[in-house]
Amino acid sequence: MANPRIAVFARLADGVAAPVRIIEGGHTGLSRTSHAVAYDAVHDEIVVPNPFAEAILFYKGDASGDAAPIRVIQGPNTLLEENEELALDPVNDEIIVPTGTAILVFDRKASGNVAPKRVIAGPKTKMDHARGIAVDPVNGVIATGNRNPIGILFFNRTDEGDVAPRNIITGPKTGIYAAKGFTINPQRKELIATIEARGAQVNRKVGDSFVGIWNYTDNGDIPPKAAIKGLNTMLIAPRGAAISPEHQEIFVIDKVQNGIFAFSWQKILDELQR
Amino acid sequence: MRKLQKTFLIVGSLFPIFALAALLLYAQAGGDLKPLRVVKDPFPVFTDVAVDPDSNIALLSDENLFSLRTYDRNNPDPPAPNVVSDPRTVIVGPKTEVDFVCGVAIDPVHREFYGANNDTDSKVVAFKYGAAGEVPPVRQLTTASNGTWGIALDLKNDEVAVTVEHINRVSVYRREAVGDEKPRRIIQGPHTGLSDPHGIDIDAEHNELFVANHSSYHEVGAGEENQNAASAAFARGEEVPNALQRERVAPRLSKGKFVEPSIRVYSRTGDGDAIPTRVIEGPKTGLSLPMKIFVDSVHNEIFVANSGTSSILVFSRTAKGDVAPIRKIEGAATGLKKPVGLYVDLKNDELWVTSPELHNSTVYRRTANGNAAPLRTLRGAPEGTPAPGIGNPGGIAYDSKRDQLLVPN
Numbered sequence: 126m127a128n129p130r131i132a133v134f135a136r137l138a139d140g141v142a143a144p145v146r147i148i149e150g151g152h153t154g155l156s157r158t159s160h161a162v163a164y165d166a167v168h169d170e171i172v173v174p175n176p177f178a179e180a181i182l183f184y185k186g187d188a189s190g191d192a193a194p195i196r197v198i199q200g201p202n203t204l205l206e207e208n209e210e211l212a213l214d215p216v217n218d219e220i221i222v223p224t225g226t227a228i229l230v231f232d233r234k235a236s237g238n239v240a241p242k243r244v245i246a247g248p249k250t251k252m253d254h255a256r257g258i259a260v261d262p263v264n265g266v267i268a269t270g271n272r273n274p275i276g277i278l279f280f281n282r283t284d285e286g287d288v289a290p291r292n293i294i295t296g297p298k299t300g301i302y303a304a305k306g307f308t309i310n311p312q313r314k315e316l317i318a319t320i321e322a323r324g325a326q327v328n329r330k331v332g333d334s335f336v337g338i339w340n341y342t343d344n345g346d347i348p349p350k351a352a353i354k355g356l357n358t359m360l361i362a363p364r365g366a367a368i369s370p371e372h373q374e375i376f377v378i379d380k381v382q383n384g385i386f387a388f389s390w391q392k393i394l395d396e397l398q399r
Numbered sequence: 400m401r402k403l404q405k406t407f408l409i410v411g412s413l414f415p416i417f418a419l420a421a422l423l424l425y426a427q428a429g430g431d432l433k434p435l436r437v438v439k440d441p442f443p444v445f446t447d448v449a450v451d452p453d454s455n456i457a458l459l460s461d462e463n464l465f466s467l468r469t470y471d472r473n474n475p476d477p478p479a480p481n482v483v484s485d486p487r488t489v490i491v492g493p494k495t496e497v498d499f500v501c502g503v504a505i506d507p508v509h510r511e512f513y514g515a516n517n518d519t520d521s522k523v524v525a526f527k528y529g530a531a532g533e534v535p536p537v538r539q540l541t542t543a544s545n546g547t548w549g550i551a552l553d554l555k556n557d558e559v560a561v562t563v564e565h566i567n568r569v570s571v572y573r574r575e576a577v578g579d580e581k582p583r584r585i586i587q588g589p590h591t592g593l594s595d596p597h598g599i600d601i602d603a604e605h606n607e608l609f610v611a612n613h614s615s616y617h618e619v620g621a622g623e624e625n626q627n628a629a630s631a632a633f634a635r636g637e638e639v640p641n642a643l644q645r646e647r648v649a650p651r652l653s654k655g656k657f658v659e660p661s662i663r664v665y666s667r668t669g670d671g672d673a674i675p676t677r678v679i680e681g682p683k684t685g686l687s688l689p690m691k692i693f694v695d696s697v698h699n700e701i702f703v704a705n706s707g708t709s710s711i712l713v714f715s716r717t718a719k720g721d722v723a724p725i726r727k728i729e730g731a732a733t734g735l736k737k738p739v740g741l742y743v744d745l746k747n748d749e750l751w752v753t754s755p756e757l758h759n760s761t762v763y764r765r766t767a768n769g770n771a772a773p774l775r776t777l778r779g780a781p782e783g784t785p786a787p788g789i790g791n792p793g794g795i796a797y798d799s800k801r802d803q804l805l806v807p808n
Contacts, residue, residue, distance in 0.1 A: 127446060127462055127501050127517055127548070127790055128688070128706060128737055128755065129613075131807045134787070136797070138804070139436040143785030145803065149737070151687030151707035154657060156595055156615040157564065158518075158546075159807040160793025166800055173794075173807055177564065177595045177615035179655025186800060191707070201652040206617075207627050209793065225626065227650045246650055254630045272633055303633060306794065324636025326519045329493050332431075355431025365794035367804070374435065376804055378795040380519070383463055384439030384787070385795065385804060388432050396430055 129155040131162060131173060133189075134385065136369065136376075150191025154182050161258070161306070161365060163213035163220075165233070170195070172213055172220060179205040181220060181231070200238025204229055209256070212307075214282070216262035223255040223269050228280070245280055247287025252278065259307035259316060266341050268316050270304030277304050277318060279341065294339055296346025301337075306365035306378075314341045315350075319363035319377060329381050332356040334363050336377055338393070351397045353377070353388055360386065440787045442483070442780035443468065445753040445760050447691055447740030449505040449512070452747050454528065456487070457777065458512050459753065459760060460500040460740070462790055466491035467500065467514045467526065472744070475760070475777035484777045492533030496524050499791045502550040502598075502691070503740075504559070506574075511537070515550040515561055518791045520635060523550060523561060538577050542570055544628035548597050549611075549691065553667070555603035558583065562596035562610060565627070567619045569599065569610060569665075586610075586665055588621035588672025594658050598692035598704070602716070605696060606667040607676070611660075611689035611703060618654035621672040660686040662701065662714070679714060681721025686712070690739040697745055698765075700725070704738040704752060711738060711752060711763075728752075730770025734761050749774070756786045 130149030134142060148171075149155065156177035163172045169186035180199035184192055198220075199205070205224065212221045218233040219242070227246035231239065245267075246252065255278070257270040265282040276295030280288065294301070306319040315338050322333035335358075337349030353360070353375075361381040368375045373390040443461035450457050450472055457472045467490040477484045490497055502515040510528040521543045524536035546565035552574070553560065560571045569591075570582035586593065586608075594616035600609045625631065661680035665673050679701075680686070687707025694701050699716040703724075710729035714722065728735065728750075740753035740760070748765045758780035761773035780786075789806055796805040 127499070127808070128739065128788070129808060130788070131805055132788055133798070134438060134804045134806065136802045136804055137436065138438050140438065141440055141442075141785050142438050142787055144788065147788070151614065151660065154614065155807070156613065157791075157808060158793070162794045162796045162805045162807045164796040164798045164805060166798075169800060171796075171798075171805060175615055175655075177613075177617060177655070178657055179617045179653045180615075180657075186798065199653070199655055199657075201654070203653045204650040205653045205655065206651060224650060225630070229650070244650060254627070254633070256630060272630065302636075321634070327493065327498075327635050335430075351430055353430045353432050357431045357433045359434060359437065364792060365796075367795045367797040369797050369799065371799065376795055376797060378789075378792045378806060380791055380793065382439060383789045383792065384437055385789070385806065386434040387436040388434055392432055393430060 127157060129157050131155065131171070136372070146189040148184060148188050148190070148192055152191045152193045154178065154180065154194050154197065158209055161210035163211060165213055165215050167215040172211060174208045174211050174222065176207055176209045179208060181205070181208070181211065181222065196236040198231055198235055198237070198239060202238045202240040204241060204244065210258050212258045212260045214260045214262045221258055221260050221267060223258045225254050226252060228255065228258070228267065228269060243285040245284050245286070245288060249287045249289045251290060251293070257305050257307050259309050261309045261311050263311040264314055264341060268307055276301050277316070292342065292344035294343050294347055298346045298348045300335065300348060305363065308366045308368055310368065315339065316341060317366055317368065317375065319366050321362050325362045326381055329361050331359060331361055334360055336363055336366060351393050353393065438787050442758050442784060444755045444758060444786065445740065445779055446501050446755060447503045448751045448753050448760050449503045449742050450744045450751055451505050451507040452744050453507055456505070456528070457751065458503050458505050460503045460514055462499055462501060464491060465497050465500060467497055467503070467512070470777055476775050477778050480782035483779055483781065488529065488531035490526060490530055490532070490534065494533045494535050496520060496522065496536055496539055501548050504550045504552045506552055506554065508554055513550055513559070515547045517548055518545050521545040521547045523547065523559070538575065540572060540576050541579050544625045544631035549599035551599045551601045553601040553603050560599055560601060560608065562599045564595050566623060566625050567591070567593040567596060569593065569596065569608065584668065584670040585622065586669050586673050587619060587623065589618050590672045590674045592661065592663055592675060592678065597690050600692050600694040601667060602694045602696045603667065608665045608667050608669065609692055609694050609701065610663050611692045612663060613688060614657050614660050616656055616658045660689055662686070662689065662692065662703065677719040679718050679720070679722065683721045683723045685724060691741045693741055693743045695743050695745065702741055702743055702750065704741045706737045706739055709735050709737055711735070711741065711750070726768040728763060728767050728769070728771055732770045732772045734773055734776070756788055758784055758786060
């Protein structure tokens with residue numbers, strides 16, 4: 126629904142399920158258009174962007190109801206704008222935020238009107254309407270979706286300033302029209318990306334959009350090594366993705382279906398083409 | 400010749416087996432997996448409501464299945480708690496262009512109704528009374544790249560106005576505007592105080608325009624478009640014209656802050672970076688995530704769906720500053736839960752409210768106050784049906800400590 130909130134569901138929820146708790150209300154500072162959320166298992170915190178107030182909000186891991194954030198990053202020095210997404214790096218204690226023109230990196234513990242620790246921006250980066258973000262703290266990789274060139278840009282985690290991407294996945298064989306949401310599998314050095322087909326949000330066709338898996342080192346016109354795609358998937362406009370390595374499951378949220386879809390990760394691994 | 404025929408027969412008989420094998424192989428390679436589990440709501444979730452008492456129509460927007468529905472105004476109750484209300488008409492499907500629809504408006508003079516799509520396909524669509532099924536709108540007007548929420552009709556001046564969340568703007572068009580037609584006027588800019596605007600209403604008798612605002616604010620210049628317009632167009636599958644290319648590649652100083660929620664009142668003909676003529680704002684007001692508003696110029700009252708406190712607030716039409724509401728519908732008996740839409744039926748002296756988290760719309764006496772029970776209930780799902788409440792979601796995270804999934808709207 127159009128109410129700003131974070132709904133929390135049991136992993137095994139199925140069908141017409143109610144959330145087990147909801148963070149919503151006037152004190153939460155939430156807005157609509159928060160197109161990402163991160164859970165910090167190390168510090169038991171929830172992190173979410175508020176693009177309408179150009180802020181990053183932190184909540185306790187068990188927050189519920191009209192809970193106020195425990196920290197807020199906001200103010201002129203933050204350079205936040207159109208910050209609809211973010212990624213969490215719990216190893217290096219950093220929050221990574223794409224703003225369309227830049228990738229901003231903040232100290233996870235930062236609060237208030239703080240400048241980012243690092244900024245990746247400039248013509249060499251090739252960033253154009255960068256959307257969606259993932260970070261792998263173990264292998265030192267940041268990935269973001271891009272509109273021109275259409276595809277996925279990879280940077281080193283510690284990159285700063287006007288730097289070229291270390292590799293770009295782009296081209297007709299990739300099947301990418303719009304890369305929307307990302308998650309990672311550090312052990313396998315793989316990026317999992319939700320790929321929205323052209324016009325999917327308007328024509329609402331099931332099966333054109335997909336979830337693709339690429340290696341971190343893929344460069345150029347490379348098709349995904351595996352994909353969740355087809356009529357059985359029920360996916361129309363997949364956005365965010367998350368995985369549970371423990372349960373061997375991948376979770377995909379769909380913008381048109383207004384639903385959560387859980388898939389077997391093991392089945393995907395069984396079908397890897399390379 | 401006989402040998403050729405035999406070969407053809409053998410190959411022909413094996414073809415279905417080859418085809419099936421190829422299909423299975425393709426399906427595996429393509430990963431056409433059935434989900435293990437799906438959390439999804441099959442019922443309509445009502446956002447906003449409008450009423451035409453003369454035609455006995457209650458119009459509701461459904462942001463879950465992307466539909467516009469009409470019901471009998473006087474008898475919307477289902478026959479039993481486990482049954483849903485029977486709609487007169489349902490407009491649904493890609494051809495209708497009804498998408499993540501939020502605000503609605505109804506025009507009893509021209510016998511038309513309107514829906515405002517909030518995201519994805521952020522446009523206003525208009526239909527004639529009686530339209531049903533997957534039918535195209537009689538008019539569609541692109542009001543923003545994304546984020547249109549509220550809509551208000553001004554039949555006296557033949558205009559229609561909308562709010563746009565993402566760029567803190569009110570746009571006023573001629574009533575029959577279509578396509579990419581430019582608005583006659585906009586209200587936008589730092590002096591307007593608009594912040595994540597939602598509900599809007601026009602009081603043509605007193606020449607005023609009312610807007611409900613949330614707490615998230617970022618500074619936008621008068622006439623400024625969404626920097627993300629190209630991305631929004633791209634998401635809809637459109638070719639992105641060069642004019643929408645991003646001009647700036649360097650980050651800028653951030654312009655965001657939190658403000659008090661408010662009702663801001665402007666001259667009806669306000670234009671550009673207009674200063675409100677008065678503002679209802681402050682702790683006494685009790686405003687918290689104010690959604691739809693309705694201005695009753697007959698009884699000089701403003702009705703507010705106050706989602707944050709699960710209540711309906713009623714202010715004097717001329718209220719100003721940090722003032723308490725003159726009435727408040729709130730409490731367990733009201734059946735309200737995070738209300739979003741409302742409408743005052745002046746002919747029948749009734750107030751309609753939507754509670755999306757309950758799949759319903761409830762009807763009260765216009766003068767109801769306190770812990771008042773509804774007169775009637777329009778139900779989109781059997782009573783007690785859980786509401787996942789997932790709306791146009793973009794992100795998901797896994798909480799490994801609690802074995803839970805987090806989904807922001």
